[in-house]
Amino acid sequence: MTHVVTDNCIRCKYTDCVEVCPVDCFHEGPNFLAIDPEECIDCTLCIPECPAEAIFAEDDVPADQQHFFEINARLASRWPVIDAMIEAPEDADSWNGVPDKLGLLDEGAPEPSAHCNPKKR
Template sequence: MAYVVTENCIKCKYTDCVDVCPVDCFHEGPNFLVIDPDECIDCTLCVAECPASAIFSEDDVPDDQQSFIELNARMAKVWPSITERKDPLPDADEWNGKPDKLGDLER
């Protein structure tokens, strides 16, 4: 079972989670992070570090966020790995908690 980054990360892209990941399983898109399910070791460290509360165990992904399981797996194969913390997007705090951001995802 892997962990999954869900919708609330879109347009925030806090990278606190990247700092604690022991296997560097995060990948970075223009305005979103994903977790490579083949690399994730289910350590749970990233969950508590996410200021947007956007990371869930695959078994606990909310029903309306299920598409993010496949999205994480697909984009992890395309986007580059991120191994160091970076600043969040400039207006991340304004986007944190806003619903219906999937249409704002940049690929």
């Protein structure tokens, strides 16, 4: 089983979840985090750490968020691993809870952060 980052992470991109992940399965994009389903060990540590409540266990993903399985897998294969917490965007709190943000998802390459490891895949 895997965990899935869903819509509410878009433009919030809090990284509290990254800090507790024992297998570095999070990947960082410009305004979203993705979980690599091949690396996730279903430890559940990330779920309570997400201030946006955007992470779900595979069996708990809401019906209207099912498309995020494919989005996480696709983007995790393209983006670098993030293995430590970084500051959230300045306007993250204002985006937390805004519905239907998929159209705002930036799938481009992220600006490399100090805790982004492009060699880990």
